[in-house]
Amino acid sequence: MTQRKAVALISGGLDSLLAVRVMQEQGIHVEGINFFTGFCVEGHTHAIRKKDQKKPKRNNALWCAEQLGIKLHIIDIIDEYKQVVFNPKHGYGANLNPCLDCKVFMVKKAKEWMQAHGFDFIISGEVVGQRPMSQRKDTMPVVQRESGIDDRLLRPLSGKNLPPTLPEREGWISRDGLYDFSGRSRKPQMALAKQFGFEDYAQPAGGCCFLTDAQYSVKLADLWNSRGSKEYELDDIMLLKVGRHIRPATHYKLIVAREEGESNFLKGYKKQYPHMRCTSHGGPLTLIDGDMSEDELQQAARIVARYSQGKNTPQVELEFVTIAGEVTPMSVEPMPPAEIPKEWVL
């Protein structure tokens, strides 16, 4: 009998890890696919911050693949994914997360990969009732229908709660070996992980990407609002993960590093954005996104000074540096915190 091949959607969380393992138990050859949208929550994105640098910096999808002994194909879908974020047919979840459209899109991409590489079906770690938008009994068939994958999508952890799929009907796998997990409880997954001997797996809170994060969504909505249209580049959405974002006017905002790790990270953007740095005191590197008038330049400098170690002194010296590297020295009075309206701080 030919060995059947499945491609697994690997997010890096426990569910996809278990789903693959369950299929391996049934003799299926599995390879993983992981999509990079630009919004994915990565261990190292947090590790930009110095205080987080002691935590292990690992990519959870790669880690899962290594535990499972499978190949992992990481695919950059940054550009194509924009349409999903801009115009989700099924709308957004609690924040700017278009989960249902996102799932349809990813399954569709995985299907293309499956066909191009001669694989037989797709597996995903989804569990019925686990997530409010994309993992409901009534929305799961939507993913199958709209992606065109139909019954070649198998969810091993909830398989017994769902109609039989092609791999079951064809006898490639046995339905008895599937599970009947449902709902939000993580206990059955944790018990199964223990049974398989998995330890130290990632347990993401909330969703798998930054779009489920309320504060991140506020910053993204602000970016669209300031540009007058929904658009973004990878640098934009990366920068939304870093620093304090302060918008004194629609046409410009400041990205103020919160600590040394972020300052170092923002330094990498000095050729794309003008920046300010304090020279008389220690202070954060600040990028400026947008164009400013002379008055606004003064205003921006006073805000930056407020976040420097000279915030309680009468005068702080700074430098404003353009993309071309032209330096303008400045001397300003730090803005008192009470003068910075709450709405400016995103």
Place this chain on the structure above:
Amino acid sequence: MSRERLDCHRLLCPMPVIKTQDRIATMQPGDELEVVCTDPGALNDIPAWSRINGHQVLETTTRDGEYIVVVRVCQE
């Protein structure tokens, strides 16, 4: 047999891994790829990616805020 260099300055993981994966797909067994990154995460991720895909990491070095991983392409 050749040695190529891949510039991943400023790219955050997993982009250096994706670039490495895509470049190696165009190379021959025995070739070497030197990946130069600024995200320290690459020091973990590129070796992890190499292990699961059967390629060999020849060296990893850190200097002046750059993280360099040299991978030898092996037969799939």
